Amino acid sequence: MLTSRFEPHDADFCFASIHGLTDNERHNFATRWLLEWLKFQVGYLGARGVVVFDIDDTLMDNEGAPIDSVLRIYDLAKTLGLHRAIVTARPETIDNRQYTVESLKEIGVNHWESLYMMPESRDITTESVSSYKREARDDIETRHRIIANIGDMWHDLVQMPLHHSTRCLEQMSDDACCILFPPMSHGEVALKLVSRARERAHIKMMSQKSKGEVNKPHGDK
Numbered sequence: 001m002l003t004s005r006f007e008p009h010d011a012d013f014c015f016a017s018i019h020g021l022t023d024n025e026r027h028n029f030a031t032r033w034l035l036e037w038l039k040f041q042v043g044y045l046g047a048r049g050v051v052v053f054d055i056d057d058t059l060m061d062n063e064g065a066p067i068d069s070v071l072r073i074y075d076l077a078k079t080l081g082l083h084r085a086i087v088t089a090r091p092e093t094i095d096n097r098q099y100t101v102e103s104l105k106e107i108g109v110n111h112w113e114s115l116y117m118m119p120e121s122r123d124i125t126t127e128s129v130s131s132y133k134r135e136a137r138d139d140i141e142t143r144h145r146i147i148a149n150i151g152d153m154w155h156d157l158v159q160m161p162l163h164h165s166t167r168c169l170e171q172m173s174d175d176a177c178c179i180l181f182p183p184m185s186h187g188e189v190a191l192k193l194v195s196r197a198r199e200r201a202h203i204k205m206m207s208q209k210s211k212g213e214v215n216k217p218h219g220d221k
């Protein structure tokens, strides 16, 4: 029985959230939809271009294990003759790039068109990461049309802070799973996957609390 479903939202752009009983159910529904959408775009419409992927909680989980459903999208893009680009907020250092390349190859991700890592000099605020990711996508777009963009965080997909057209996304939680064609994008579909970042931060905080290791806020001496 199919228990997941799309729920449309009143927005001035195309936007549907996915409802299902569990995170996995919503995630699988979203990724299956994108597989079919890519086949349609390339097979029937003759689309050519690139699919952009985030890494953490998108291509791999926080243990470095592959997220198979997203890897299927990566492999299908390759089979369909689409380029694959990777945009991560992991900081750009020689060691970190080498480690990231090795861990991607370990899970079977290879032959990407480009791998963007965030300059170390940039802040790790949502706005800064969002700007960096947007600039990376703009740069990719100078070479290839972006067909789809996949990530687990809103800033993987839309420019933060949200402007009036996308402000309705503020009502969505981080663990929402959505399909959208955001305004001011390159015309691509954007797939928002379930984010485990908040859940992980909560677990880390609880385990630190139990050990009495919670960091004091900055400026609290």
Ligand SMILES: [Mg+2]
Pocket (backbone or CB within 6 Å): 054, 055, 056, 057, 058, 151, 152, 153
């Ligand atoms: Mg991520």
